[in-house]
Amino acid sequence: MNKELKVNAIKDGTVIDHIAAHNLFKVISILGLDKISNPVTFGNNLESHKYGTKAIIKITDLFFQDDEINKISLVAPNAVLNIIRDYNVVEKKRVDIPDVVMGIVKCFNPKCITNNESVVTRFNLIDKENVALKCHYCEKITDEKQLYVF
Amino acid sequence: MINRSLVSISDFSKEEILKILDVAADFEANPNQKLLDGKVIASLFFEPSTRTRLSFETAIQRLGGRIIGFSDSSSSSASKGETLKDTIRMVSNYSDLIVMRHPLEGAARYASEESKVPLINAGDGANQHPTQTLLDLYSIYKTQGTLDNLNIFMVGDLKYGRTVHSLLIAMSHFNPTFNFISPESLKMPNEYKLFLDSKGIKYYEHLEFTDIVEAADILYMTRVQRERFSDHLEYEKVKNVHVLRNDMLANTKNNLRILHPLPRVNEIHTDVDDNPKAYYFQQAANGVFARMAIIATILGVKK
Numbered sequence: 001m002n003k004e005l006k007v008n009a010i011k012d013g014t015v016i017d018h019i020a021a022h023n024l025f026k027v028i029s030i031l032g033l034d035k036i037s038n039p040v041t042f043g044n045n046l047e048s049h050k051y052g053t054k055a056i057i058k059i060t061d062l063f064f065q066d067d068e069i070n071k072i073s074l075v076a077p078n079a080v081l082n083i084i085r086d087y088n089v090v091e092k093k094r095v096d097i098p099d100v101v102m103g104i105v106k107c108f109n110p111k112c113i114t115n116n117e118s119v120v121t122r123f124n125l126i127d128k129e130n131v132a133l134k135c136h137y138c139e140k141i142t143d144e145k146q147l148y149v150f
Numbered sequence: 151m152i153n154r155s156l157v158s159i160s161d162f163s164k165e166e167i168l169k170i171l172d173v174a175a176d177f178e179a180n181p182n183q184k185l186l187d188g189k190v191i192a193s194l195f196f197e198p199s200t201r202t203r204l205s206f207e208t209a210i211q212r213l214g215g216r217i218i219g220f221s222d223s224s225s226s227s228a229s230k231g232e233t234l235k236d237t238i239r240m241v242s243n244y245s246d247l248i249v250m251r252h253p254l255e256g257a258a259r260y261a262s263e264e265s266k267v268p269l270i271n272a273g274d275g276a277n278q279h280p281t282q283t284l285l286d287l288y289s290i291y292k293t294q295g296t297l298d299n300l301n302i303f304m305v306g307d308l309k310y311g312r313t314v315h316s317l318l319i320a321m322s323h324f325n326p327t328f329n330f331i332s333p334e335s336l337k338m339p340n341e342y343k344l345f346l347d348s349k350g351i352k353y354y355e356h357l358e359f360t361d362i363v364e365a366a367d368i369l370y371m372t373r374v375q376r377e378r379f380s381d382h383l384e385y386e387k388v389k390n391v392h393v394l395r396n397d398m399l400a401n402t403k404n405n406l407r408i409l410h411p412l413p414r415v416n417e418i419h420t421d422v423d424d425n426p427k428a429y430y431f432q433q434a435a436n437g438v439f440a441r442m443a444i445i446a447t448i449l450g451v452k453k
């Protein structure tokens with residue numbers, strides 16, 4: 001079986017691996033990769049031993065701060081970041097859901113002010129394992145089943 | 151507490167709650183104290199609520215403050231499509247304090263963040279109504295002489311009723327025992343039971359309204375709200391399940407008092423009204439003193 005990816009290796013930058021295939025475009029949008037000028041390569045629906053199919057993104061000359069990259073944790077909780085310097089992986093990082101989630105998740109409550117006026121959503125993480133987010137405004141809890149990422 | 155907004159009862163610590171209750175007692179003893187001379191208070195009611203609005207406006211008048219505002223959104227710019235943010239930014243330029251009621255949940259927290267002056271939440275949808283909680287606490291404190299170690303029974307709609315949820319959180323500072331009486335479909339939500347577990351507070355759940363109330367210090371009755379039911383049949387099934395009648399009070403404790411946030415429908419039979427243990431109308435009157443205390447404390451005019 002040919003395991004080689006059909007994308008080129010990068011010299012310096014970040015490779016984000018183990019993204020669930022159906023969430024690739026959400027990750028791209030959350031990280032704003034559709035708005036940058038760096039070379040970006042991505043592959044979708046690739047074979048994954050662990051998850052069936054996965055997506056991968058390679059970004060040349062771009063390195064993320066932890067709080068930036070943690071934004072994708074809600075849609076890609078298993079993502080692994082490979083930091084590449086001179087074609088070598090110098091560091092591997094896992095994503096972590098931040099304690100305060102701003103502007104990414106929609107509150108499930110239709111009567112919440114954030115769904116009726118242009119307000120940046122804000123949640124406090126109350127359960128990391130099962131992903132439960134308490135809305136800072138209406139105080140209702142959005143859980144994994146109701147989670148919708150903008 | 152000075153210059154801080156009151157959005158949710160959990161914004162106030164135990165000590166701050168007790169301070170408000172002390173100030174409320176002082177205002178009850180001497181209700182006309184012109185402490186708000188020269189202050190303008192905005193009363194913004196984006197949905198009508200006669201009792202809450204009149205209680206706030208009475209409190210402001212007794213303190214000698216002036217009121218601007220509206221009593222429902224059709225008479226405000228919201229009817230022209232103005233955003234809440236713009237209304238709040240504008241009004242906070244005119245006034246020293248905002249009292250706001252709004253039909254959307256979370257509106258109060260958002261408005262408090264946009265406002266330059268402190269804001270008191272007078273109810274945001276089904277979310278929070280902290281001044282109701284403070285007047286409930288004041289009523290309990292006044293009738294029992296303490297808030298500590300009381301046996302509190304909550305009856306009726308424990309699922310959707312925001313007053314019981316806020317009261318539960320506020321009382322958790324004072325080592326209560328809770329008894330919840332409700333139909334199966336209106337039981338206390340899990341998140342509140344988990345909260346009590348985390349605080350080591352005892353609670354018991356019952357489906358039947360029986361002589362267990364003989365152990366109660368406070369019987370907090372609530373209305374089953376028709377508007378919460380999408381299924382009319384389901385509402386008809388539960389609306390008359392737990393009705394308090396005078397004969398049920400025969401063997402209850404002498405210090406028992408019956409509270410209800412009002413309006414009542416038929417969950418308390420009118421034959422209870424003349425029983426000295428019925429306290430719901432005085433409870434509503436206490437709302438003025440509790441609100442005077444909250445306003446005066448936030449504006450820093452009462453030491």
